[in-house]
Amino acid sequence: EKGGYEHFMLKEIFEQSRSIRDCMRGRIYPNEGRVQLGGIKEYADKLKNIDRIIIVACGTSWHAGLVGEYLIEEYARIPVEVEYASEFRYRNPIITEKDVVIAISQSGETADTMAAIEMAKEKGATIFGVCNVVGASIPRLTHAGVYTHAGPEIGVASTKAFTAQVTVLTLMAFYMAQQKGTLTQAKLVELLTELDCIPEKITKALASNELIKEIAHKFKDSRNCLFLGRGSGFPVALEGALKLKEISYIHAEGYPAAEMKHGPIALIDEEMPVVVIATKNSSYEKVISNIQEVKARKGIVLAIVTEGDTEVRKMADYCIEIPDSSEAFLPLLATIPLQLLSYHIALLRGCNVDQPRNLAKSVTVE
Numbered sequence: 001e002k003g004g005y006e007h008f009m010l011k012e013i014f015e016q017s018r019s020i021r022d023c024m025r026g027r028i029y030p031n032e033g034r035v036q037l038g039g040i041k042e043y044a045d046k047l048k049n050i051d052r053i054i055i056v057a058c059g060t061s062w063h064a065g066l067v068g069e070y071l072i073e074e075y076a077r078i079p080v081e082v083e084y085a086s087e088f089r090y091r092n093p094i095i096t097e098k099d100v101v102i103a104i105s106q107s108g109e110t111a112d113t114m115a116a117i118e119m120a121k122e123k124g125a126t127i128f129g130v131c132n133v134v135g136a137s138i139p140r141l142t143h144a145g146v147y148t149h150a151g152p153e154i155g156v157a158s159t160k161a162f163t164a165q166v167t168v169l170t171l172m173a174f175y176m177a178q179q180k181g182t183l184t185q186a187k188l189v190e191l192l193t194e195l196d197c198i199p200e201k202i203t204k205a206l207a208s209n210e211l212i213k214e215i216a217h218k219f220k221d222s223r224n225c226l227f228l229g230r231g232s233g234f235p236v237a238l239e240g241a242l243k244l245k246e247i248s249y250i251h252a253e254g255y256p257a258a259e260m261k262h263g264p265i266a267l268i269d270e271e272m273p274v275v276v277i278a279t280k281n282s283s284y285e286k287v288i289s290n291i292q293e294v295k296a297r298k299g300i301v302l303a304i305v306t307e308g309d310t311e312v313r314k315m316a317d318y319c320i321e322i323p324d325s326s327e328a329f330l331p332l333l334a335t336i337p338l339q340l341l342s343y344h345i346a347l348l349r350g351c352n353v354d355q356p357r358n359l360a361k362s363v364t365v366e
């Protein structure tokens with residue numbers, strides 16, 4: 001059942017090139033520059049004129065929502081707010097019939113997310129679901145939706161469901177851009193052609209497994225760990241930190257790299273590992289100066305870099321390479337080494353990787 005892997009989590013991490021491929025199947029037509037999302041096609045016209053989107057979710061799914069915000073705003077130019085379902089439901093949020101709410105949930109059973117949906121529905125919003133478990137409660141509550149099709153996720157820490165959620169949100173962003181005309185046909189052809197190659201790039205990113213296993217030895221006795229990223233690398237940092245704390249019980253925090261100097265920099269000393277998303281994209285130079293700030297205080301830097309990078313390599317203590325890609329697809333690739341890192345650290349610490357203490361696969365209580 002674990003397909004030869006020692007744990008479900010490892011199996012699910014290694015399944016990601018396939019699960020992302022499954023998620024895109026029948027939905028992208030790269031040569032035509034076209035996205036087809038059968039689940040929300042009845043709302044295709046509505047999407048041309050919406051003023052804003054609210055994304056509600058919990059935990060890892062909330063992190064996928066933050067990536068979605070970045071992509072939808074960038075490509076479809078629709079304002080997006082991302083809310084923790086538990087906070088949203090207990091406020092008195094302003095929601096109208098013009099709003100589209102996207103609820104993201106692997107299990108489709110999360111109590112807070114369900115309650116947020118019910119409230120938004122009562123106020124007249126259109127609700128889309130992004131769920132993995134077919135026929136679960138959330139897909140039944142929503143008006144329409146797009147399944148992630150990642151297959152059953154057994155490990156309590158979400159891995160392949162997260163990358164599938166990000167894939168669906170990427171498709172939704174391109175679909176909305178197509179409806180609104182905010183991307184040219186040529187640009188859509190280019191982006192979808194690249195997206196089509198992401199599963200192969202995931203396989204390449206997974207090839208760092210042995211290297212990551214070695215690096216994990218250096219980090220296994222840490223008591224704290226900081227994860228930094230900018231732009232769409234920021235939600236990746238949050239997700240990296242959540243994975244590490246969930247399964248290894250090391251305290252970890254994700255931060256926007258530039259926020260470090262507003263507080264967390266006080267934590268940095270020779271015992272503080274800092275994982276930095278430092279790939280070659282629009283914030284590359286800025287991240288380099290953030291790494292210098294960490295090194296100046298003797299922090300230990302593990303950088304996730306673009307294949308062939310030489311600049312960051314001069315400064316960082318450890319580097320893990322991922323294939324080059326447009327910024328749009330960075331979260332899908334940069335997440336892979338962080339999943340493997342937390343897996344190997346947890347294993348070395350003797351933790352129960354698939355069933356971490358105090359956690360449940362679906363949180364059906366508020």
Ligand code: F6R
Pocket residue numbers: 058059060061062104105106107108109110113156157158159242246361362363
């Ligand atoms: C993290 C994790 C949790 C879930 C959260 C939401 O690895 O598994 O943070 O992401 O409980 O669950 P779903 O997506 O089922 O609503």
